[in-house]
Amino acid sequence: MKIKIFFILLLACALLFAGCKVETDAPDSPASPVPSAAPTDFVLYRADSFRIGSQAYEKCSFNEDISKKYAALIGKAADALAGETQVYCLVIPTAYGVLLPDDMKELIPDYSDMETNISSIYAALPESVEPVPVWDKLREHSGEFIYFRTDPHWTARGAYLGYEAFCEAKGIAPIPLDAHCAVNFDGFLGTLYFENGCDEKLLPEETIEAFYPVSDGVTLTVTDADDNTTDCPIVADVSELHALAKYRTFSGGNNPFSVVTNPNIKDDSVLILVKESFGNPLPAFLCDHYSTIYIIDYRSWYGNIIDFAREVHADDLLFANNINAVNSGGNVGFIAMKIK
Template sequence: MEIKKREKKVGSFAKKGMAPVLAALMLLAAGCSSNSGEASTAPASEAPPSQAEASSQEEAPSQEPESSEAASSEVQSIPEIPEDPAAEPYLNEGIVMYGKMALEAFYDCQEQAADYAEVISTIKRAVPSAEVYNIVVPTHVEFALPEKYKADFSVSERPTLDAVYNNYSAEVKGVDVYDALSLHKLEYLYFNTDHHWTGLGAYYAYTKFAEEAGFTPVAQEDMEKKSIPGLLGLLYDITQEPVLEQNPDSVEYFIIPGDYECQVMYQGSDEWLETSMLAEYAEGANAYGVFLGGDNKLFKIQNQDPTMKNGKKIAVLKESFGNAFVPFLSPHYSEVHVLDMRYWEGNLASYAAENGIDEILIMNNIKSACNYTFHDYLLAMT
């Protein structure tokens, strides 16, 4: 399959004006990275409401987190997105406001998605000795906006995801995390003031990856959960909505059991520096940076468990959605190498050979997968 010429596409919602397009450009310019401005001065608050509480004033049944074993042994039903009778969605700077949530609208991009599948296949052909996995992360709007409003403000992301997973031309293992997230859509999977997913959303994707990669995920109850309050993210920056300012997000993260040594290589440097897996000092507008300390050129996690000495090594090619996901891999691999495709420049096949990489995981959110700039980042590695 020939990779098509890069062309600018106009979304099917262009008739609604240029505001959505301008907002999308702002989000792409942010590169899906964690906010890097001054720390927010917003006061600390309690953890934000669950999805059900944020989108509905009706009481919804609570969902206690289930262990991965329980989830796999029972047939679960996908919950409906409850309507909030007091809320009507509207656009602010191209962002869909619904209740206490800011949501990025999604515009169908199946052609670009099919091209992305070929890019992933090119990665596999460049490193044929490695098992190559691909995860495309859906965005918040897919699991937050009731169906009755989607025709006016967004479209389903399912066909675009299918256009990726159905169009590989090499032996790529697509890991479709859509259902794993959809089953838990009433939980706190995405931030309400920012475009990223939460640690919990990343956890459910990790359980699906574990199933595909052949290992048992660590149960939630076996990890300590912590929280950083006061996140007012990129979508708040764009909209400046008072309701978001009054309801900041909390960044929840898990302490992964085990003993690990971590190193980081910053942009503009070729020197490895000692660091920690979690930057627990992160706060305010920078709170998402708790995961891996934010976006860096290279990050490496070495498992110190003696039984993992000769274990597998994985390289994760990612933008910032991968930051919340990567720590969960640390108990299952001898080494986890994290390459941010926006900042790392090098030949992936050479890097894999030099570092004994057995597996490669490419992880992007769906908007990055439809963005030809991200296609080019990956192709530059081959």
């Protein structure tokens, strides 16, 4: 009888503690990371994307020939601009490499290790190019809101770590994140949500957090595909935009060519940022260090990067592209057309 009473009391205690909620300090970021999921939470959407719990992922496939061509193109630009412009290479990891639980990797068809892939690209760069390693930083902060759940992109907090890594490579002090004023935009749903049947397991909607430059008076002028020029805020109010369009808060979205000017920096310093959409959150941080930043989206801009760097007397040239982009023959082909 005593044993029976003991087990009843033990069960009651277990049920009591199971219902308790442990209070912790609220995170600084607007959303909490997704915990590791059980294998039964794995859903393969299609060949290049899948879901674990409420986190969607886009696969990364490594193509050694294409990635070596990318490294060679950056090296070509650096050699041509030697003594004039310092060239940097930031290969941006995705959530697939940084957040994917180790015990899930065996479930991924043709899994390719992203850290190894990125390291091989950096190893292929000539000494004239300064690599910007960000992998370790992202892994150290993997429990924070550094990637979206419904979209392949990193968040502004993830991009800040990329900015921090660039500052370290350049030998300058990064401005602390908490020195920036932040703004949040609710209701974001990314391409991994809409392209995979609007899977309700990816809900609720996410919050996009953006950070303003520390400097006052920073301006952004964008030139669109029709060669129309418009002045835009570097952090735009996207409250009324469609859920998928809210990523445009960063640097006016994807445009062939943009110019960021900081009137507080008087040394005529110039940075050229060559990027795809992963680079869009970076200028809000980088602009506190340069008089002018020229932003080139190589997918839609037509010109010669080497000639342009000489024309504007660029101090620095930063290639900031995600790992999938630099393994894409199409994207690397676009870059090849701009480095001659």
